[in-house]
Amino acid sequence: RKEVEQDPGPFNVPEGATVAFNCTYSNSASQSFFWYRQDCRKEPKLLMSVYSSGNEDGRFTAQLNRASQYISLLIRDSKLSDSATYLCVVNREGNQGGKLIFGQGTELSVKP
């Protein structure tokens, strides 16, 4: 079993739709949690960190449930430009930055 697992994709949604991605992690000692975005054949970039209290950045909302070891990302009012692969990422070692463990990614395709 992979340490970080995500919903299989691809997700094909119309513009304006709300879409949710889920992720589970197996190491209960994990300290920090993130969502990264990766456009086709390019390097991943940080989308947002995920906090226990939940956090929102515009149309994006991230949630963390430590008891269930579950992370989610909600995208509201999807845009064509949201089409990308979304990577769930866990850092085992707190604010160390060096040991990020990635899920396999979920591909999102937003259609007109």
Added chain:
Amino acid sequence: NAGVTQTPKFQVLKTGQSMTLQCAQDMNHEYMSWYRQDPGMGLRLIHYSVGAGITDQGEVPNGYNVSRSTTEDFPLRLLSAAPSQTSVYFCASSYPDEAFFGQGTRLTVV
């Protein structure tokens, strides 16, 4: 604003050849990592470093060596290339939580 620079961007190797993928960062970050990305597998951690002179293994270290003699540089060495090492390789530099990636090296081993 160079950030993280990886070279080369593309490389074709023959089985058994060795080579070094270069990674340099100009952000003075202590933490650097190497990942490989294969279709359907996400990014898998090969090796990482928490500072100059300190390295450790990740999930898939076999067949790769690293060293960290300076804060800026973190080269990845393929000792004897195998077709299973055909992949896209990303170097990352991190502080404290955000990882900044290089543009990747697309390696094909024939």
